Amino acid sequence: MxxxxxxxxxxxxxxxxxxxxxxxxxxxxxxxxxxxxxxxxxxxxxxxxxxxxxxxxxxxxxxxxxxxxxxxxxxxxxxxxxxxxxxxxxxxxxxxxxxxxxxxxxxxxxxSRVGNVKLTGDARIRYRYQSNYTAPKMAIQDTANNYNRKDVTSGKKNDNSWDYRVRLRANAQVNDRTKVTYGLSTDSQSFASNEAANSQNNNPFTDMAKVDYNFGGNTWNLSVGRTDKYVMGNAYGLNYGDIFDRAELKYKNDNFAVTAGYGKFKMNGSDKSFAGVDKSIDGVKTGYGEIEGFFGNGSAIGVYYNDFTRAGGSYSKDSFRGDDLWGAYISYNFGSKWNLLANYENVSLSNGYKTIDGDDSANLWVAQLTYGKAIKSQPGSWSAWVEYLNVEDGAYLGGSTNSWRFDSAALNNIKSWGVGGSYVFAKNAQFNVYQSFASKWKDNKNNATDPEEQTRAEFVFSF
Structure with missing residues (x-):
């Protein structure tokens, strides 16, 4: 040989x-x-x-x-x-x-090999469950001082707790500096027979279509087009983690990175988290920037900012109420297998909107401690983590989230713990499990019942 x-x-x-x-x-x-x-x-x-x-x-x-x-x-x-x-x-x-x-x-x-076209993808089978609950009326006031959000009853029932998703990716290296990426996704489709028969969202759609151009000795990258996941600040990503159309310029070396961009949030489907209004973040535009620093042990620290432009309309027509958002994160590796992620965000509300306590801004804090690392190409590798979530009412802006947590009605005005882990049981085959506990409404003036705990488990197969 x-x-x-x-x-x-x-x-x-x-x-x-x-x-x-x-x-x-x-x-x-x-x-x-x-x-x-x-x-x-x-x-x-x-x-x-x-x-x-x-x-x-x-x-x-x-x-x-x-x-x-x-x-x-x-x-x-x-x-x-x-x-x-x-x-x-x-x-x-x-x-x-x-x-x-x-x-x-x-x-x-x-x-980065020139002339190479690589096809990849993944398939996910997922189970999510949370009993029905009623969230307290703790939402935003409009200019007339009216409370626009009613108590929200939500949760995942047994008949729609199972879903699947399939994604395909094509990566083409055009030349030494230019790469084109295109992706298709089915989005999450419920196994429930009635939804499968009646849903209008079962057709695959383009969730990624972008061109990346490297220059300046590969320290600069210009990326234009659609990405399947925009995470504010490259941190925990509670506020958003879904499709995003943008133009982005990034400078990165071994010590720091600076990113600037402008884009529009996209959603496949609707969000009825706030007052039953659909698509609270779909179509909202944002200019954003981020500065990050990197350390020799793989640790990183960053600050970021988003300046939102609302999709238009009054509160009764458009539930998105964010004016701007700034945040900071630190991801610190210690020992050979431990990582601590801490993330803070502050959301300023649009003119005329205030929280139930009369504030015009709201904060959220997330901390996650992880041991180990599940690497899909290494069978037997695994990780386990514990996290704490503290979100003031009004800090979560609606829409999709990069967190494992689901049902956005349960992501505002909440304090909650979570645990989970991942295990690679075969090459490119991974099992993930997640569970919340000790969840409580952060401000519960209506004495509503505390939210039911969330359970999630999934198999992910990469190819």
């Missing part, structure tokens, strides 16, 4: 046939061997080192990690290869993708 792989790698390298060969570094490769030329050139190029610096041992079977090391070094010579030769290196890189990742050749580096 070793000799054949060495020959294949040699064929993939563009090295002038007129160049002089270095002296044969291996005592067990005679000059009349059919592989002599390839072995010597590969050794001269630094692709192979042999055993003990003297022996090639061409009849010895090598491990996949040894093969991956040679492929990684061949990838470093991609700039010298022709289209056909790059295709061979790409084929070898795909074969040894997991080993290359473990060797530190990041997936992003593999995906």
């Amino acid at each position: 070793k000799t054949k792989l060495a020959t294949a790698l040699m064929a993939a390298l563009t090295i002038s046939s007129a160049c002089a060969f270095a002296a044969n570094p291996f005592v067990d490769v005679p000059s009349d061997s059919w592989a002599y030329k390839s072995v010597v050139e590969l050794a001269d190029a630094g692709i192979i080192q042999g055993v003990d610096g003297q022996y090639f041992q061409g009849n010895r079977n090598i491990t996949r990690y040894e093969a991956a090391e040679m492929v990684a070094k061949a990838m470093a010579h991609m700039d010298k290869a022709s289209v056909e030769q790059r295709a061979l290196i790409n084929k070898l890189a795909d074969e040894y993708a997991d080993e290359l990742n473990n060797l530190g050749v990041r997936v992003s580096a593999l995906e």
